[in-house]
Amino acid sequence: TGSTRPQRLLRAVQKKATQGDPQSVIATIDHFCRHSEWAMNVGDEKGSILDSVVTELNPSSALELGTYCGYSTVRIARLLPPGSKLITLEFNPAYAAVARQVIAWAGLNDKVQLVEGPSGDLIPQMKELFGVQTFDFVFLDHWKDRYLPDTKLLEECGLLRKGTVLLADNVICPGTPEYLEYIRNSSRYESRYFKSHLEYTKVEDGLEKSVFLG
Numbered sequence: 001t002g003s004t005r006p007q008r009l010l011r012a013v014q015k016k017a018t019q020g021d022p023q024s025v026i027a028t029i030d031h032f033c034r035h036s037e038w039a040m041n042v043g044d045e046k047g048s049i050l051d052s053v054v055t056e057l058n059p060s061s062a063l064e065l066g067t068y069c070g071y072s073t074v075r076i077a078r079l080l081p082p083g084s085k086l087i088t089l090e091f092n093p094a095y096a097a098v099a100r101q102v103i104a105w106a107g108l109n110d111k112v113q114l115v116e117g118p119s120g121d122l123i124p125q126m127k128e129l130f131g132v133q134t135f136d137f138v139f140l141d142h143w144k145d146r147y148l149p150d151t152k153l154l155e156e157c158g159l160l161r162k163g164t165v166l167l168a169d170n171v172i173c174p175g176t177p178e179y180l181e182y183i184r185n186s187s188r189y190e191s192r193y194f195k196s197h198l199e200y201t202k203v204e205d206g207l208e209k210s211v212f213l214g
């Protein structure tokens, strides 16, 4: 029973990145994915767009759907102001175990709450379990066919407010056609597409930024 790719990614972080230094954790993962093994992190190119959206918004409460190894969790949490909180949901326990250690290595435990389970079950429990009122920012990066149902669920559970920003990864590759169709044609959202590339490749991909109008 050999190691898994997430475990090898974590070993690279613990070997090469400086503890408590999120930037070195990000750089180590990007180097590993470019030069050793591709992995489905948002990556450096789309990651820079993510950074600019988060920096501009300066969110107090943020939600990430799909943690994987915690790369985008670290990218987001490192930019959050003191006292703010990022809740990240991961379905796969093996991914969650690696992500917890990546987040800890970056020194971001006090800003991040990683919750294991399917987003469809956890979203309706956000208010009662985590004392969340509404989210300022949501990063969608989980199963692509869950983007639309989970967005509708966030609306129905009153977790979005006027001005909440949704940022969706992979709207071209692997693609989220139903989500794009809905969000671009809904009068309740103002959307914009940021053209980029699939992480660590030349394949087209992009991020869709949508502001909830209430």
Ligand SMILES: Nc1ncnc2c1ncn2CCOCCNC(=O)c1cc(-c2ccc(F)cc2)cc(O)c1O
Binding pocket: 040, 041, 042, 065, 066, 067, 068, 089, 090, 091, 092, 117, 118, 119, 120, 141, 142, 143, 144, 146, 169, 170, 173, 174, 198, 199
């Ligand atoms: N309901 C839930 N609640 C919580 N967590 C959940 C959940 N459901 C799943 N999870 C966690 C697992 O989700 C991972 C989803 N991400 C991807 O699948 C993904 C794939 C590619 C990719 C792969 C191969 C190619 F050739 C080209 C592109 C690139 C990306 O950037 C990706 O993000």
Ligand SMILES: [Mg+2]
Binding pocket: 040, 041, 042, 141, 169, 170
């Ligand atoms: Mg992705």
